[in-house]
Amino acid sequence: MTNSTEFAALVGSRICHDLISPVGAIGNGLELMGMTGASNGPELELISESVENANARIRFFRIAFGAPGEGQMVGASEIRSVLSAMSKGARFQTEWTENGDVNRPVLRMVFLAILCAETALTYGGTLTVRNSAGEWVLDGRAHKIRVEPTLWEPLSVLRAPADITPAHVQFGLLPLVAQETGYKISFDSRDDQLTLRLQKLS
Structure with a gap:
């Protein structure tokens, strides 16, 4: 089912x-x-x-x-093409630093995380995505970061927010997809920086 x-x-x-x-x-x-x-x-x-x-x-x-297709991989060039096209005319730019292929279900999780980060960079900035020893790190830099606790805090315990609007549906899906792919979520924010981590569970 x-x-x-x-x-x-x-x-x-x-x-x-x-x-x-x-x-x-x-x-x-x-x-x-x-x-x-x-x-x-x-x-x-x-x-x-x-x-x-x-x-x-x-x-x-x-x-x-x-x-996502079972076992489907997405190449770095295709990912960069998608993100580059998305960044045109946008208030913030996304930089993809990985050169290898990415498993489609994992990429789905990372893209949902990018959408979450987008809500914190409403005033513009840059978002750098990298992978280090199985951990995906999304590093956002801007003059001003805006994090809504009711949306972000449930992510740390892999729960969806209590109330979700259509504009924030990614906050409901990300914890579910992270659970399915075997990842945990953590984040840290300051006035000008947001760091979102997706760490593979051992």
């Missing part, structure tokens, strides 16, 4: 699957219009940027919320 996280992942996969084709088709149409000179100017540029951003978000969400 499908559990709650698997069911949520199937829903996520279905949504991303159904959206990626029409968004991609819009992008192809805009590219053809630009090549033929049928339309140009700031309007077309704005639409093109919006389509590019939508494509990037869908690719990211497909990993973060979609169903």
